[in-house]
Amino acid sequence: MKPANRLENIELSLIRQINALATPLCVNLGIGEPNVEPDETLREFAVRAAATGSWHYTANAGTVALRKLIAGESGFDPKSEVCVTAGTEEALFSIFQAYVDPGDEVLVPNPGFLAYATLARIAGATPVSYDLDPPDWRVDLDSLLKKITAKTKLIVVNSPSNPLGSVIDGETLQRIADAGPLVVSDEVYREIWYDAPPPSMLGMSDNVIVVGGMSKSHAMTGLRLGWVFAREAFMKPIITAHQYIATCASAFSQSLAESILSDAEWNRSWLERIRAQFRRQREAALFSIARELEATIPSPAGAFYAFVPVPACETVSFAKTLATDAAVLVIPGVAFGSLGEGFVRISFAASIEDIGTGIERIGRWLRASGR
Numbered sequence: 139m140k141p142a143n144r145l146e147n148i149e150l151s152l153i154r155q156i157n158a159l160a161t162p163l164c165v166n167l168g169i170g171e172p173n174v175e176p177d178e179t180l181r182e183f184a185v186r187a188a189a190t191g192s193w194h195y196t197a198n199a200g201t202v203a204l205r206k207l208i209a210g211e212s213g214f215d216p217k218s219e220v221c222v223t224a225g226t227e228e229a230l231f232s233i234f235q236a237y238v239d240p241g242d243e244v245l246v247p248n249p250g251f252l253a254y255a256t257l258a259r260i261a262g263a264t265p266v267s268y269d270l271d272p273p274d275w276r277v278d279l280d281s282l283l284k285k286i287t288a289k290t291k292l293i294v295v296n297s298p299s300n301p302l303g304s305v306i307d308g309e310t311l312q313r314i315a316d317a318g319p320l321v322v323s324d325e326v327y328r329e330i331w332y333d334a335p336p337p338s339m340l341g342m343s344d345n346v347i348v349v350g351g352m353s354k355s356h357a358m359t360g361l362r363l364g365w366v367f368a369r370e371a372f373m374k375p376i377i378t379a380h381q382y383i384a385t386c387a388s389a390f391s392q393s394l395a396e397s398i399l400s401d402a403e404w405n406r407s408w409l410e411r412i413r414a415q416f417r418r419q420r421e422a423a424l425f426s427i428a429r430e431l432e433a434t435i436p437s438p439a440g441a442f443y444a445f446v447p448v449p450a451c452e453t454v455s456f457a458k459t460l461a462t463d464a465a466v467l468v469i470p471g472v473a474f475g476s477l478g479e480g481f482v483r484i485s486f487a488a489s490i491e492d493i494g495t496g497i498e499r500i501g502r503w504l505r506a507s508g509r
Contacts (some may be wrong), residue, residue, distance in 0.1 A: 145261050151252050152454065152473035159461035164264030165496035167484045168467035172188040172442070174357035174420075175414055179404055183397035196222075198381045200365070204392050207399035208357045208365050212340055219372040221377050222385040222392060226326045226351040226364035229249070230257055232383055233322055233347060234292075234367065236375035239264045242291035245282065245433060248475035249275075249301060251324070252423060254294045254344065255475075272389055272437050273443070275304040283317060290319045290368055291330065298336055300443045301474045301483040303438025308337035315342035320372070326364070327441040329355035329409055332417050336440050344369045347376075352395055354441075355409060364393040416442050416486070422493045423486035430501030442487040449504060465504040466496040 146348060156168050176184065199205065200222025209216040223229040232254060238244060240262030246254040248267035255265035265280055268282040280294075299304040315321055323339035325348055342350045351364030364387075375495030398405055420437065423444050427433050433446055448456065453470035460466050469485075486493055 143370055144193045144262065148256060148260065151184075151256075152457075153252070153469050155458055156461060156467055156469055159458060161465065164461065164467055165488070165492045165499065167486070167488055167493070167496045168352075169426065169487075170485055171359050171441070172354060172357040172412070172416075172488060172490060173487050174415065176357065177408070178293045179401075180356070180408070182326070184394055187390055187393035192445065193403050194389060196386045196389050196392060198386050199377050199453060200387055201392050201396070203398045204399070205365075207396060209367075212367065214340075214367050219365045219368060219373055221368075221373060221380060222387045222395075223351075223364045223366060223380060224387045225353060225362035226324065226349050227253065228380070229349045229351070229364045229366045230254075230322070230383055231380040232376050233349070234258065234261045235379040235383070238291050243287060243289040244291060245285055245293040245319075247277075247294065247296060247299070249299075249471060249478040249481075250294070250474055251296055251300045252473050252475075253326075254296075258292075258328045264289075265330065266290075267477075270299075270302065270304070270476060271401060272477075275299065275302045277306055277314075279310055279313060280296065282314070282434065286317060286319060290346055292323065293317065293321045293431045295321060295339065295483060296324040298331065298438075298440025299443075300327065300441055301443050301469070301471070301478070303441045303443045304436075305331070305336040305439040311337055311339050312342055314490050315339055315346050319345070322344070322345045325350045327354055330411065330416060330442060331440040332420065332437070332440060340367055345372070345443075347372060352398070353414070356398065357412075358391070358394075361388065361391040362386060363395050402479065419486040419490060420444075420492060422490045423497065426494050426497035427484070430497045431504070435498065442485060444484045444486060445478075445481050446484055448482055453479055453482060460500060460503060464499045468496075468500070 165477045205216035234257040238261035242263040243266045243313050244258040246265045258265040269278045341345045349369040457470040469483040472479030472507040
């Protein structure tokens with residue numbers, strides 16, 4: 139049987155392909171998952187959610203109680219302008235299915251998270267990349283605006299960025315919000331920052347759709363809990379698509395999220411602790427990158443990734459060789475767009491020991507190969 143045309147040339151991401159090469163001896167600096175374990179309070183929240191929470195369907199958009207907590211003081215109506223999803227990936231899929239038609243164009247960052255272009259292709263649209271310029275990875279705003287055509291259905295923004303760790307300034311975000319097309323702002327890393335909270339696009343314009351979640355901020359990647367903010371007129375088709383994709387987010391995960399967000403003091407303390415942990419790991423990564431790889435990069439302002447230049451090579455084969463010959467996993471930069479060639483993404487969501495060991499192995503392999 140021939141697969142559907144929509145999946146032609148769609149394959150598992152390079153992130154998953156590289157991680158499939160892992161052996162027990164590998165140091166994994168490739169996966170985008172927090173190296174954070176639940177504390178006693180978070181485990182108590184989980185026990186309570188399992189013991190007293192519902193095991194049945196919730197409303198498609200999620201429980202009203204949780205939507206109120208997510209909405210907070212945002213000015214968005216929790217009953218009609220917030221939808222709880224099965225992670226941010228499902229949120230994005232629902233948005234693309236709700237709004238993107240064959241023949242449309244979707245502006246995506248280059249380098250940028252690889253799912254954006256793939257979701258556009260699955261919907262039958264053409265991804266059109268806009269450049270982020272090294273070394274600070276700033277948006278080339280004039281170039282972006284010139285790429286808007288009558289076919290442009292969505293502009294996708296990701297700040298803090300995966301894979302770059304860069305943050306887009308508020309003025310640039312506002313100009314993108316005012317550009318005309320629908321804007322999807324992926325803010326799943328928004329709570330992971332180092333010097334100042336990154337600006338959000340929430341409320342910048344009625345045509346902005348904001349995606350967020352708890353996978354990265356609360357180490358809940360396996361519990362699939364995300365959300366969408368959109369004005370009511372834009373939300374209705376998203377909820378319809380979400381219904382047929384997931385019905386509703388996990389009732390357990392929703393109960394757990396409600397407990398977390400209801401305890402504002404604990405949640406503030408938790409976020410401060412994980413930022414402090416990632417800050418230490420970031421400094422360890424930057425030190426090792428400078429010492430072992432002789433590369434100096436701007437300090438990532440958010441998320442937990444370093445996008446590191448490597449000596450001239452084809453980075454897919456380079457990353458695969460590192461996995462098999464040096465027992466360290468990193469993601470080839472070209473996985474995130476053409477401007478990622480010549481770079482690798484190193485995740486510092488790992489222990490300081492693993493960060494040092496993994497980057498030292500990369501440096502040793504480079505020196506041994508004469509690179």
